Amino acid sequence: MKLQGEFKVKLRGLEKSLLDALNESQGNSILEDDTVIGTLESLKNQAADIARRMHETENVMEEITSVSSLYNPMALGCSSIYFALEQAASVHFLYV
Secondary structure, X not given: OHHHHHHHHHHHHHHHHHHHHHHHXXXXXXXXXXXXXXXXXXXXXXXXXXXXXXXXXXHHHHHHHHHHHHHHHHHHHHHHHHHHHHHHHHOOHHHO
């Protein structure tokens, strides 16, 4: 979850740097400015990398969810046993 938030922040930063580069462009056409074109290519590569990494983290989160759902019934059973043993003290003082 933390990585997803960090990726979204990075994407916002890339958007801001793109807008800054477009704002600072000089000349009649944006496409004639080499610094803007270089910035656009760099931002495109970085955005593609971030999108790929976000997809990988989504796959990991899905895997974690599926594995933890396998252990959920056992966890519920263990917690029921724990609370039953905790209440055994009210039945007899030796269970304390």
